[in-house]
Amino acid sequence: MKNNDLDWWLDLVPDAALVVGQDQMVVAANARADAMFGAPQGALRSRALEVLIPEASRQAHRQHVAGFFRQQTCRAMGSGLRLQGQRLDGQLRPMDIMLNRIQVANQELTMVVIRDDSERVAMVKLGDELAATTARLARAQEVGGLGWWEYDSDGQRLIWSPMVPAILGVPEEVEPSLALVAEQCHQDDRPHLRALHQNLMKAPGTCLTYRIRRPDGELRWIRETIDHGTGNRVLGVMRDITTEKTLEDRLRAESTIDDLTGLYNRKQFNRDLKSRYADYTRLNRNTSMIMYDFDHFKNINDCHGHLMGDNVLRQAAEIVAGQLRASDNAYRLGGEEFAIIIGNTGPGDARKLAERVRSSVEAARFRLGDSIVRATVSLGISQFRASDTNFEDIFRRADEAVYQSKSASRNTVRVVA
Known part of the structure; x- marks a missing residue:
């Protein structure tokens, strides 16, 4: 792999990801990593990794790095490497970290995949x-x-x-x-x-x-x-x-519901999509999936603040939920990425729903105090195929459809059936 391939490669990682050199300088970071650490897009590159680590943990981190480069195996996600990360604004956040060594242009680097561990701690x-x-x-x-x-x-x-x-x-x-x-x-x-x-x-x-x-x-x-x-x-x-x-219900809700929007979270999305795939393989009962991503959402946060950004996501979630049938479910996958799972619906009807969602969000006026902003979303649609080998295949195609929508003109719908 060449150095200029790193950014493209990291953008394919669904979680926050960094590439770090042996000198502990950040060589590359994807947008999710920038967002997790509260950095402007691209701002983590060339920074010392230690700025993302609380001062009290830095000595232990140095010792861990020395040991990591002496061993041959990677550390998988969820295997116990749970640390406190430090955002650029000084806030601490529990994180679950996967480390893996990679070779890039004859350099030995470390790929760091990071997940927010706040839900588990809560x-x-x-x-x-x-x-x-x-x-x-x-x-x-x-x-x-x-x-x-x-x-x-x-x-x-x-x-x-x-x-x-x-x-x-x-x-x-x-x-x-x-x-x-x-x-x-x-x-x-x-x-x-x-x-x-x-x-x-x-x-x-x-x-x-x-x-x-x-x-x-x-x-x-x-x-x-x-x-x-x-x-x-x-x-x-x-x-x-x-x-x-009451507490059991609260625990159950907090493990499946996104706090900001009230929609189902990524964990419940994976469960439901896996269940729909099982229905498809056993009963040939197909499912349509709509993914959507807000266009230029960073501009809203930069120009109007994160409170307005949160307000846009929250109000838009209410708008989308109002378009769904009782049997349909909407999910926040993370950041400004969302999905809808609809059963027993062909691509044509799925596209009609996607267009309603698109036009409803475009027509909305999102208010916070005296400020008003507008927003649009790019949407992608897919269904299960006979050639699919697991439930994630439909997700990848829907994600590709969103990419096509954004590449075309944004605020539009694309289908990768």
Whole structure:
């Protein structure tokens, strides 16, 4: 490979990427790397790599570099090399780094592929929060903070603790009744709860999660566990797990939703595209994919600031979402790159949707304070082919279609079927 091939090569890398010499100077960087480190396009080239590393980590970095050039194997993404990177504005960001040695014009260089590790760090933090919440709930059970009831089948008598009516949101003096619990149970869960309560003597060891609607209208999640009591008695323990469920839903959403736009993120895009490819190979059910990229988006950030840029992406996402059917999904792949996956749709209908998206974004006026900007997008369309060997083939063709759109005139649609 020659030096003048580096820029072209790095632009093909979907992540932020640098090429660094043994003197630890940046030889080349793609636009994603510039954006990740908050640098103007092309500004990372010829800089010392250490400016991108927090001062506290630089000595360890030097030692790692010396060891890296002594070994023969590369370090793959996700293998544990997780570091703090430093943007040019001084902000720190967790990063996952892949290193590989390359030869360019008889020079030994290092290719550095970088991914923002903020999502994983945030997930770990949220996981710790969930673990802490679970521990607190376990402690509450130990000190009797849960509701329990006991049913005596011989005397046909039911008693319960004061926490049960508190969980149900009814007065403490209400007569204990499993029928009351079933009445408050969500209609979709009620048949399962009634079946459980009607077979209590066979139910010990059973755990059921269901929803209740309290008299004030609040929906709560309950987990009820049945166990043997003494003699012909059955013990039930009721626990309000609404907080846990809310946190689980939050974790699930944050692992699949882009914070800025509210669209699905790249991780969910890969999952969905892989699933659609499986449907295509098994059922011959094709899928159309639309990719789009904002035109001259850097100019918006440079002229109006990143807050306006974020506002354009956010409002445009709402515009695009309004054009979709319930079965269609939109995704933010990263930066100003987006995608739409639409099932059971041929190229013709996909192009009609792409044109609606294009014209809607072009017609929009994006406002922030007293500022108003306009934006356009270039779009590319593709479908699965019989010759495809994996789900990424359609992505590459759609990306090529976007490239053709930008090369032609921008603000247009191209198809690479």
